[in-house]
Amino acid sequence: MNNNQFVVSPEWLFAHLNDFQVVIVDCRFSLADPQLGKKQYQESHIPGAYYLDLNQDLSSPVSEHGGRHPLPHPHELADKLAQIGIEFQKTLVVAYDDSRFAFASRLWWLLRYLGHDNVAVLDGGLTGWQKAGYPVTNEIPVPKMGTFTPQLKDEQVVDYTYVKNFKDSPDVTLVDSREGDRYRGEREPIDKIAGHIPGAVNYPWQEVTDASGFLLPQSEQRQRWKQLEPTKEILVYCGSGVTACVNLLSLEIAGIYTGKLYAGSWSDWISH
Structure with a gap:
């Protein structure tokens, strides 16, 4: 590791x-x-x-x-x-x-x-x-049996009502993880409505890695989130709650543990 x-x-x-x-x-x-x-x-x-x-x-x-x-x-x-x-x-x-x-x-x-x-x-x-020269295969591994009893961390996720009620609070920051042009509403390839949730700041998820998909150094991840560090809660969303997780990974690598996922994200927001 x-x-x-x-x-x-x-x-x-x-x-x-x-x-x-x-x-x-x-x-x-x-x-x-x-x-x-x-x-x-x-x-x-x-x-x-x-x-x-x-x-x-x-x-x-x-x-x-x-x-x-x-x-x-x-x-x-x-x-x-x-x-x-x-x-x-x-x-x-x-x-x-x-x-x-x-x-x-x-x-x-x-x-x-x-x-x-x-x-x-x-x-x-x-x-x-x-x-790096490592092998690949087309062999499908046989299922193995483990035991997995989830212990949900409900505090890691927020819904529409929570975002609506707390997004403008001074100790909450709302982060939109989509590309800049989707955030600004200039382009919307997937969802019915373009734009972003009022009050959200834009941190595109692609900035976490370089063009080859390797993580940028920890120091750069820290620098990236520096302004948001004092925030008590960082609510992160994207189009549907998938690529927002790249930003949540980046926050933790930067040593900031206040990130939460708005699971429904923009596609849920515009359904209300």
């Missing part, structure tokens, strides 16, 4: 590929083509990795409110985690994607929300892994 416990390097993971206390999860996904991640996984993945799908596993079905990717039902997700050999609060879970942590961070956040802090994302994702 490197200087913070939230990220592992390809070198570290390669050295621990056969460690029975490590479970690797492939989280690749494409919003434009929801089947793509699973297909890519079936073609090639890090040896021993299991696949969890953003729509099928890491979200629950869409309804009128709650946004495009409502949080999964805790016990349903817990069952799926147990079926890939994750032992609650014991196993180290390493999540990876190929989208600069966009989907791996969702699993990172969800595990911690369920009370399992022993989770990290793979620095550089699958591309970084392959560029």
